[in-house]
Amino acid sequence: MASKLLRAVVLGPPGSGKGTVCQRIAESFGLQHLSSGHFLRENIRAKSEVGVLAKQYLEQGLLVPDHVITSVMMMELEKKQSQHWLLDGFPRTLVQAEALDRICDLDLVINLNIPFETLKDRLSARWIHPASGRVYNMEFNPPDVHGIDDITGEPLIQREDDKPDAVAVRLRKYKEAAKPVIELYKSRGVLHSFSGTETNKIWPYVYTLVSSKVRPVHSKEAN
Ligand SMILES: Nc1ncnc2c1ncn2[C@H]1C[C@H](O)[C@@H](COP(=O)(O)OP(=O)(O)OP(=O)(O)O)O1
Numbered sequence: 606m607a608s609k610l611l612r613a614v615v616l617g618p619p620g621s622g623k624g625t626v627c628q629r630i631a632e633s634f635g636l637q638h639l640s641s642g643h644f645l646r647e648n649i650r651a652k653s654e655v656g657v658l659a660k661q662y663l664e665q666g667l668l669v670p671d672h673v674i675t676s677v678m679m680m681e682l683e684k685k686q687s688q689h690w691l692l693d694g695f696p697r698t699l700v701q702a703e704a705l706d707r708i709c710d711l712d713l714v715i716n717l718n719i720p721f722e723t724l725k726d727r728l729s730a731r732w733i734h735p736a737s738g739r740v741y742n743m744e745f746n747p748p749d750v751h752g753i754d755d756i757t758g759e760p761l762i763q764r765e766d767d768k769p770d771a772v773a774v775r776l777r778k779y780k781e782a783a784k785p786v787i788e789l790y791k792s793r794g795v796l797h798s799f800s801g802t803e804t805n806k807i808w809p810y811v812y813t814l815v816s817s818k819v820r821p822v823h824s825k826e827a828n
């Protein structure tokens with residue numbers, strides 16, 4: 606097995622299960638899971654310069670400008686140079702993919718293909734613990750106590766951009782922006798697409814794929 610550090614990306618529309626799949630990969634393989642949305646929400650909570658700027662875009666379900674998210678991600682990636690990593694939510698546009706190209710060669714791109722109706726249903730049932738980014742779903746993986754984070758006991762919230770009007774805009778924007786990124790990675794032969802309506806059914810295939818690149822932390826397949 607290669608000892609090279611893994612550079613991987615998970616692509617997929619909002620609600621496709623990127624966060625869920627990345628969390629499982631991170632746990633099973635000991636990779637760093639780096640979520641662009643999580644970094645932006647952290648900046649918003651901290652009221653940093655980036656956060657103040659990003660807030661207005663997120664509230665309208667819009668992508669933040671390329672240079673803003675690219676500088677946030679480059680700073681985070683610099684801190685993780687010596688670790689395997691997995692990007693969730695970045696790159697979202699061709700400009701971002703080109704910026705990423707300048708600092709690394711990707712080994713693996715996982716593309717989640719999920720039907721639109723499924724995405725809408727999932728997002729309306731999604732609740733998060735803002736401080737950690739932990740994600741719940743009232744049907745798929747509910748918290749032990751309704752509305753409360755399992756680990757800290759703090760309240761869960763529903764994201765403003767998971768409300769129905771913002772969701773439709775986000776899905777449309779995603780499609781437009783992601784098309785050239787998917788084409789680019791397909792042409793390089795690093796793209797692996799998975800289709801379905803259930804993360805639990807897709808997961809064993811993703812696990813097998815990642816196992817071909819990095820050794821699992823646990824010998825038995827996590828689920
Ligand atoms: N790479 C990016 N480029 C531009 N805007 C971004 C990027 N990543 C995140 N954002 C902004 C716009 C997103 O709607 C918002 C939340 O990001 P994220 O948590 O990845 O949610 P998302 O819109 O993909 O939904 P989801 O978590 O459901 O996939 O942050």
Ligand SMILES: Nc1nc2c(ncn2[C@@H]2O[C@H](COP(=O)(O)OP(=O)(O)O)[C@@H](O)[C@H]2O)c(=O)[nH]1
Nearest residue numbers: 620621622623624625727731741742745803804
């Ligand atoms: N019903 C159902 N919900 C799922 C499934 N996979 C993920 N979810 C939930 O759907 C929502 C979106 O998943 P998430 O991982 O946040 O997707 P992301 O937006 O692509 O990062 C979350 O509330 C998840 O808990 C699934 O197979 N079935």
